[in-house]
Amino acid sequence: MAREYPDAIILGLSTNGGSGQYFIEQVMAHTPTPILVLSTRIADRHSPSAVAALVAGALDALPAPDSWSAELESQLRHTVRQISKVRAIRHPRGGLARISTADPTKPGSGRQAVVALAASTGGPKALATVLAGLGGLNAPVLIVQHLNPDFTGGLLDWMARASALPVEIATHDGVAQPGRVYLAPGGSHLRLAPNRRLELGSTPVTTHRPSADELFRSVAEHTGSAGVGVIMTGMGDDGARGLLEIHRQRGQTLGQDQASCAVFGMPQAAQRLGALTTLLPPEQLATAILRAVSLVRA
Known part of the structure; x- marks a missing residue:
């Protein structure tokens, strides 16, 4: 005391x-x-x-x-x-138990869930709320936030302060460890590769780099039904088609609801494609993510 x-x-x-x-x-x-x-x-x-x-x-x-x-x-x-x-x-x-320090290059038996989040306009505040509620999550979290590359360091500081999990900038060929958060660096796509490796790249040339579609498609390809995709506030439709791929693989897909979005464009585009199973405000998305991951590992 x-x-x-x-x-x-x-x-x-x-x-x-x-x-x-x-x-x-x-x-x-x-x-x-x-x-x-x-x-x-x-x-x-x-x-x-x-x-x-x-x-x-x-x-x-x-x-x-x-x-x-x-x-x-x-x-x-x-x-x-x-x-x-x-x-x-x-x-x-x-107040959380320490995360295991087992060798991350040797995944355990069973499926490993991977959580992918994407946001644009109004995203940092919403992401901070979600990350604050993910204490104890036993899955890596990959994040794409549309942002000028000059502001990546500031985003890292903000997310690190808010998050219940350690946060870092993703590095090429690094291993995505459960219980850690990886931010896509500005100006580079972030993709999941085999064996939970992280891949950074400048191609393809897209309107947004990093691209939410690129992240979601890679998660769909390499995790199948163990993928958890979350699309949040933002203008345009980046991420909608990639989230649909996760949905088609029978992964779990979540979106931020219209009332809490600064701009409902990205979740709305995903909803129109039939890519979303649930729409929630940020403070409830964290609980939904924890449940989604627990179902993967059940």
Whole structure:
């Protein structure tokens, strides 16, 4: 039981052993407090150590200088005053069981569900809501969000802060691990390849790159009925035909409902093709995804 309730916590990380991340997770799960991480291992907010701290629930992560000047001390005091005013929100990861570290290149017996989400206009906010509710999900999550490549880093930061699961930018030939979220990098298609490998590519030339259709079609091809496709708010019809392929493979297909969409274009296009089985608001999509994955693994 926590006995101290500080206005803010400044945490110095000197190693990458994971103890600092665990501490952040526990604080944010049980006694939510604004946390500022300072570390010599952090070059900027996109550094792996910074991303890990933000994923765990820290409010900000900054490089620690080799020596402190009066100006740097003043900046730190200002930052601490600012974050101490922020109302910390409970972060679920500290209350979850740790994900298995078994070799991801050797999938276990039985079918492995793969979840694919796609969004465009209004997508980041809706995606953040869904990811916050996916704690304990035993499937990889692949995401296509139509976005200018210059904003990919900002999207990563936002999703990492909101998500109950670790979030990273997808890398070519990486293995999609259960319980992790992979964002398509700006300007590159994200596809699922055999053995849960991730594939990035610049072709085909499409209106949107990354393309939701490319992601959904690859999931349909390589997971069959174990695929779970989710199409969310956005303009146009990208993703509708790919989602139909998942539906034809008897995978499970979900969409964001019209009332909660900034633009209902993408879900509506999928609905018109008969590709959707369910339409729900973002706060209910997470529960539907968890159930869909549990049915695959049943």
